[in-house]
Amino acid sequence: MLRKYTLWLSCLFMALSLTTCSISYTFNQSTIDYNVIKTIRISDFPNQATLISPSLSILLTQELKDKFSRSTRLEMVNTNADLEIEGEITGYNVTPMAVRDDAYSSESKLTITIRVRYFNSIQPEKDFEQSFSAYTTFDSNRMLTDIQSEVDAEIVSELIDQIYNSTVADW
Numbered sequence: 001m002l003r004k005y006t007l008w009l010s011c012l013f014m015a016l017s018l019t020t021c022s023i024s025y026t027f028n029q030s031t032i033d034y035n036v037i038k039t040i041r042i043s044d045f046p047n048q049a050t051l052i053s054p055s056l057s058i059l060l061t062q063e064l065k066d067k068f069s070r071s072t073r074l075e076m077v078n079t080n081a082d083l084e085i086e087g088e089i090t091g092y093n094v095t096p097m098a099v100r101d102d103a104y105s106s107e108s109k110l111t112i113t114i115r116v117r118y119f120n121s122i123q124p125e126k127d128f129e130q131s132f133s134a135y136t137t138f139d140s141n142r143m144l145t146d147i148q149s150e151v152d153a154e155i156v157s158e159l160i161d162q163i164y165n166s167t168v169a170d171w
Contacts, residue, residue, distance in 0.1 A: 034074075039076075039077045040074040052092060056089060068168075083121070085117070088114065089112065111135040112133065112159065113131055115131050116128075132159055134162070
């Protein structure tokens with residue numbers, strides 16, 4: 001009887017152990033040495049694209065600052081930063097994608113391109129200048145002006161992840 005009871009308890013313990021274990025992976029971790037790197041400056045991203053979305057510059061700059069504030073312990077400063085990110089919006093393009101039988105586009109693609117300059121005063125070998133772009137598609141029956149804030153936010157989110165991963169996540 002004792003042996004049966006011990007076996008039952010062992011099985012119960014193993015089952016509980018297996019169900020309470022979990023493995024978690026996160027891909028937004030930075031590789032910043034906070035003992036050395038303490039500050040960051042993120043400059044405004046002026047809109048130099050031919051086609052301009054009025055609020056895109058503010059949205060991109062603020063979302064980039066928010067990402068670094070949420071995901072790192074770096075202090076945001078205006079001068080003499082250990083890390084600096086600056087750049088400009090260089091492209092805001094709408095292109096037709098899928099063509100219907102009547103030769104009209106049924107889907108459009110919005111692509112946003114930005115140029116980023118990253119400076120690391122502690123490790124200058126990590127400095128770079130690079131262009132990033134992201135896009136989304138939308139139904140051509142919808143006016144871009146009606147969905148602009150929605151599609152801009154979607155694309156900016158992707159661009160922010162690309163910038164973050166290229167700068168402090170060392171991807």
